[in-house]
Amino acid sequence: MPPEAFRLKSTAELDSVHRQLMHLQRTLRFLVLHANAKALQPTSDENRCAFATQLSRWLTLPPEACFYFSHPKKQDTVNHDIHTKLCHVSPSELSDGSGSGLPRLLINIITRACYDKGLKKLAGWRGMAPTPGDPESWTFKLKGHRGIFGVGCEGKRGDNEKQTARFLICHFPDTEDEELVELMSLHAATTANRPDYLEKVRDFACREEMREPFLMGHLNFSLGQDASHLLLCLESPLKKRVVALDGVRLPQGTEEDYLVPPGECEEDFPAFSLASVLFNAICAAVTYTLKTPPCFYRHAELPGQVVAYNAQGEITTQETDEWPLIRQTVGYGDLSSVLKASGPNLAGDTIWQEGETLPDTLPPVIWQAVTPDTALASLSTPLLDKRPQLIVLTGFLGSGKTTFINNFVEYHTSRNNFVAVVQNEIGETGLDGKLLEGNCNVVEIDEGCVCCTLAGQLSTGITELLGQFTPESIILETTGLANTFNLLDEIDELKELVRFDSVTTIVDCANALTTLETFDVARDQVRAADIVILNKTDLTGPEQTGAVEAKVRRLNAKTLILGTTHGNISPGLLYDDAVGCNDAAGPDASNPAPTHGHHVCHGEEGIGTLKIPLDHPLERKAFLTAIKELPPDILRVKGIVRFTDAEAVEVCQYVGGRIDLSRHTGPYDKEGFLIVIGRDIHNQPLPGVLYDAYHSTGRPVDGPHRPLFHRCACGHH
Amino acid sequence: MTEKKHEGVSRRDFVKGAATGVCAGTFATMGLYSYSSSAKKRLAKITRSMKDFGVLKNVKITNISETSWFNNADLIGDIHEAGGLLVNQYSLNWPPFGNGKGSAQGSYESGIASIKDLIPKDLDKAWGLQEKLSLHPENAGGYACLIEVEELNGKTHKYLLDTGWSYTWTDAAFKREGIDKMLENHEIEALFISHEHWDHFWGFPVTMKYDPTIPVFIQDGFYPEGLQYIKDSGHTGPLTSYKKAVNPFIPGMAVLKFDVPIINRVFGEISLAFNVKDKGLVLVSGCCHQGILKFADLARTELKYENDRFYGIYGGLHISPFEDWDPKYDDLVISLGKWGFEKIGCNHCTGHLTAKKFVEAGYPVIRGTARFRSSSPDYLGNGDKISFGA
Structure with missing residues (x-):
């Protein structure tokens, strides 16, 4: 059977393929683990890339899911010195052995690992916010998931052997993700539909009503007192299931008017599959920090629980094998310490440990690309598109392109990203030299207009720029009078150098109606746009803004339209690689809502x-x-x-x-x-x-x- | 999931109705979410310890220099070329640790070897040498400020927070504000190094040139190179390395420590908190890599202060190391607004447009004069002063 048959298309399909998929995932993970354990000959970058792509497809998971196992290592020089590796992230409290430093250690591991943009991208970390009022809770966004993940410390302790912290893992679905919201309890779904939902998500740890309904599982994080081992353990039900024995009636309905018919599930949520997304991303950060892959992995299935309640509010719980509680343990460090700390294996567990070899019957393709002596960096290299993102910025004269660039540059500068600006009309647009000075590089392209005369000059300019600098983004600011379609024609020639992201067109709301009426070029700029920013909306009433939007919509039915003032719009709302990308693979990504959401992402590998x-x-x-x-x-x-x-x-x-x-x-x-x-x-x-x-x-x-x-x-x- | 449409009311519609209040309270009594055992578990409740660390009369801050570097493209470009945000800062081949071997080929040992005999006495010559060995020496500026504190009993204290980067730039800035004389006269009682980064710490010999006996305060995240640099710069006074999160200093002044990984292999930052009589808490930071939210949160949890109110803030207001997950949420602007500061003096790594947004949001930003290469009046720029309290 082709592996693609298992690709998940929507959450609604979870039920039918979930168990099958679980089995496949386990099997494949097992293979990967085995593959990893075997010393192999180095192969080319291309092979590694093919390997990762194939693996992630087979697992129907993004590459990060298997990433923490696919990290190569030298068999003969395995470094178990966890203590040394943690020195860049260890908070002072860690040394008291009480467990009180573990939450800080966890967040430091993630934070530091994400300074490596390759790891950040591979592991899928997209955004983080500390929870106000609780220093040991955070909310995260991960690639490919529209919802928000919450992690909060529930307790810490230390004994002679190890220190341990237990965290709860919550998932707060995006309200718009109705299929997912429907699988939650009525309470959770209602909460998710309230206008203050996101605000409550931010400080979920301080709000009881935001925890239990959204709880997906727990993470146990333990560290040997002698730093001989580090264990991560995810416990999460395959399904979080609550049955309404007598149903849930509509409040004003008749006797037969049920919201949840008797005996059906009020909640039926795929908890494990979501919790494991976060778990995998955390493991990837830990592997990165320790510079060595895990030496132990165990997948255990314990009896799960189905909760049922009746009309009287009496609650019963029943054990079930059908929807087990999954306990995944990933161990790092000295194998004997890990084995000791991770507890006994039970019959039926899937176990792998360092040193075990791969059965001969397995196809070689899975492990071919895993080399024993490549650094993490070189593993990630072929997986990542290192070309800078190219954003073509157009807009009629005076529409606010420079202000937009200034905002864009500062946004990225504060995130340690490097932006280069290519302009073809220096001086002419009145670029505010003072503000731009020192924040980006301006490359002048000869002969004025990039878009009209191009003839190789654009790629010369960009080649020149990339020879001197290594920007992550390039804004190509076109002259206000340029026809963007002429430029698009040339984009293809630049593909070796840059990753074309999109055309952004700034429209001056105050003058747009006239400009669009009068100038072909202005209309074409709008037609060519992936994103249209209606600028200076403060200068026009809502009526005129609406008229401009309608006009733009008539010219370009597919573009993303956003309004703003003073060019002040978060690039995160517009471009890939930023937090707002809604996202990754999947049909949703290519189907943005007309006036909100996100344009198609091009940053994915x-x-x-x-x-x-x-x-x-x-x-x-x-x-x-x-x-x-x-x-x-x-x-x-x-x-x-x-x-x-x-x-x-x-x-x-x-x-x-x-x-x-x-x-x-x-x-x-x-x-x-x-x-x-x-x-x-x-x-x-x-x-x-x-x-x-x-x-x-x-x-x-x-x-x-x-x-x-x-x-x-x-x-x- | 089975279809849940009944008599025209779908589960989806119902939930939306309930959320907007149309069917509010219909299942509130059912205790729908209290059925599992884990519901009984509570997250650790955060209790405010509200440590009384005293109170003082006023704090005055003089910005000696907030311009850490002058061209961000060169700075980030160098970092990227060397391999990114995790590259050890001492290997970047920036002054004063250049060795002439180019990007990522530097080291503390090879860099210091060229200037060891010259610091702290002949800084011009040392820097001049480094200009030939290092990358973008002209880009170096530095961060430093003078903090003047008056206790309730009228006793005054002077402290330095950070000591710049370029020897020549920092020395000139010290002379401009009279710091050289204050140091020579031992008027300045302590030097706090917020964190080990180049722009806050590498100008260390400039302070040593004028007063090698000054007590120096750092935190336990310093790396061996940094500790060695303190020695190699001729420091002879006491060196204190903070280990705890909250460290009272004098009545009304505390040093807060944050265990946070920072780019280019730096760990930990200390910031200062002052309890100003009748006004409230004043926070002073170097870069605030811990994030303003974390800074304010720790202060609120740990400290007791006048009126239980945040009064003022000064310094680089760094965004947290991660971006927020909601691009519509302007985290720095919103989170700063939440704390209700009455006096904001920001500069350095805050970002000009962010400062402008503070102004536009109506925050009480004390504007500067944009002198001495500070480029925006929205910043409390080089040579500008801000005071908190009577």
């Missing part, structure tokens, strides 16, 4: 672009058919298309399975083209005319005569 030159007009029907057949991994298509049935070229915007064609109003005398953006782009099957167009490029026979030829073919000649 393996997202690339492809240019399809269209040197002849296409038949509209054939084109639309091909677009409909695009595989789901194609996230976006944009460009300029000439059709056989129309004089003017048309702007094509394809996002989330929907196509939008509109007339291109500006002058356009070049050939059409499409920029295709998607995952694993070069292995995606291009349907119909798109395939033909892509593969016909460069053939001598498809020279300048082609348009004529095609016109002949479709009967107009």
Whole structure:
């Protein structure tokens, strides 16, 4: 059976595939563990990359889930010196042995590990907030999950052997994630729908009503007094299940009017699968900190509990084997200490320990890429797209591009990120030199307009910039008069250097109606945009802002529109790699809500672009058919298309399975083209005319005569 | 999950209705979430210990220098080139620990070897030498401030928080504010090093040049290189390394310690808290890597202060090492607002636009004069002063 068959598409499918998946995961993890234990020959980066991609696909998990096991190590120089490795993160209280330093140790491990942006990305850490009023609780956001995770210390202790801290793990689903919210208790679902929900999530640790309904499990964190071992143990029910024996009636309903019919589940939540996301991310940070993978792993299934209550409020609990309590233990350090500290193994447990070898029957593909002597950094290298993110910033003269850049730069500077700005009209836009000075690098591109004259200068400029600096983001600020489509045409040539993120267009709300009416270029800037920022909304009433938004929407039905004043908008709301990305893989990512949410993310590994030159007009029907057949991994298509049935070229915007064609109003005398953006782009099957167009490029026979030829073919000649 | 639609009211609609109050209270009595045994468990309740650390009359702060470096691109560029945020700061090949071998090839030993005989006496020559050996020596500035405290009985004290980076820049800034003379006259009673970072600590020989006997206060997160630098700079006075979180210093003044990992292999930061008579608590930080939320939280939990009110704050107000999880939540602006400070003097790593946002949000930001290379009047800039209390 192809492994893809187990890919989870939505939470609703959890029920049917969950157990099967669990089994698969366990088996595969087991294999990985074994693979890891075996000393292997080093292989190429490419192999490692393929390995991780494949593994994460097979596990239907992001790479971080198996990451803490796939960290390579030298068999002969395993360093068990936990104490030394913890010296960069150990709080002073740790030495008193009482366990009181463990919560701080845990958060320090995560914090420090995330200073390595590779680890941060791989492990999926996306954001963190300390809980006000409780120094030992935090909320986190993790890649691929729209909800928020809460971790809070429940208790600490120390004895002769070890110090231990116990944390609860909560998950607060995103209110919009209705499928997930529906699986929660009525109480939790109601809470999640209240307007003050997120505020309460922030200080969940101080609010009883925010804990139990959202509880997913517990994490035990223990450290040997002699630092000989470190254990992480996750306890979480496969399902958190509560049965309403007599049902739950609608308050104003009739006798038969049930919200939860008698005997059905009021709550039926996949607790373990969510808790383990956090657990895996924590383990990845621990592996990173200790610079050595775990030496012990155990997956145990204990009898679970099903809670039931009746109309009188009497509560009964019943043990069940069907929905077990899962206890996963990951041990680091000296194996004998770990074995001693982790307690007895029981029949049926899945156990692996350091030194055990891999059965010969296993296919080699899983472990081929795990090398014994590569550093963590080199493992992560091929997995990560190290190209800087390229944001194309457009906007009519005076729309507020410079203010936007200033905000963007400070946002990233405060996060130790490095931004470079490429401008093609230095001095002309009145860039505030004082404010920008020292915060980013401005590379001047000769001959004024990047977008009009390009001809290799843009890539020269970017190459030059990357020769001197290693920015994480590049903003390409185009002249206010530039036609962005001319620029998009060139983006494909830059793909080796940069990771094209998006086109952001700033619209000056106060003048937009006139500008958009008068200038083709202004309209095209909006058409080309992935994100439109309506700036200076303070200068216009809500009515005019609404009118501008409507106008923008008419020009570009697919763009994300956000309003602001003084260019002050959190880049986290706009771009990938920031916290707001809602996110990762999955159909949701490519389907942003019209006026809120997030544009399509391109920062995930393996997202690339492809240019399809269209040197002849296409038949509209054939084109639309091909677009409909695009595989789901194609996230976006944009460009300029000439059709056989129309004089003017048309702007094509394809996002989330929907196509939008509109007339291109500006002058356009070049050939059409499409920029295709998607995952694993070069292995995606291009349907119909798109395939033909892509593969016909460069053939001598498809020279300048082609348009004529095609016109002949479709009967107009 | 089975479909839960009944008579036109779906579970989804019901929940939304209940949330907005339409069906409020319908199942509140059912105790729906108190059925499991773990519901009985409580998270540790945080009790405020409210330690009485005394009270003082006023605190006055003179910004000697808040411009730690002048070009962020060069700074972050160097860090990235060397391998990122976890690279040991002593290996970056920044002055005064340059060895001429370029990015990431530096070390404390090889760097100090070139200037050991010159510090702390001949700082110009030492720095001049380092200008040839290190990366971007022109980029170095430094962070330092003078804290003047008056006790209730009228007794006054002077302290230094941090000691800059560039020898030449820091020395000039000291002379501009008269710090050199104060040190020579032993008027300054202590030097606190907020954390081991280059811009707060590497100008250490400048203070030693004028007063090598000054008591120095650090925390136990210092690395061996830093401890050696204190020695190599000719310090002969007492050295105290804080281990505890809360350390009363004089009546009304406490040193708070935070065990936090900081970029480029630095661990721990100390910040200062002052209890100003009739006003409230004043917090002073170097960079506040622990995050303003954590700083204020610890102070609130541990200390007893006038009117139970936060009165003032000064220094670099660093965002927490992580970004928040909600991009709509402007964490620094919102969290600072929550504490209700009445006087805010911010600079250094706060961010110009963030400072501007404080102003726009109506926070009582004491504006500066943008002199001596401080670039924004929203910052309490180099040479500017702020005072708290009568």
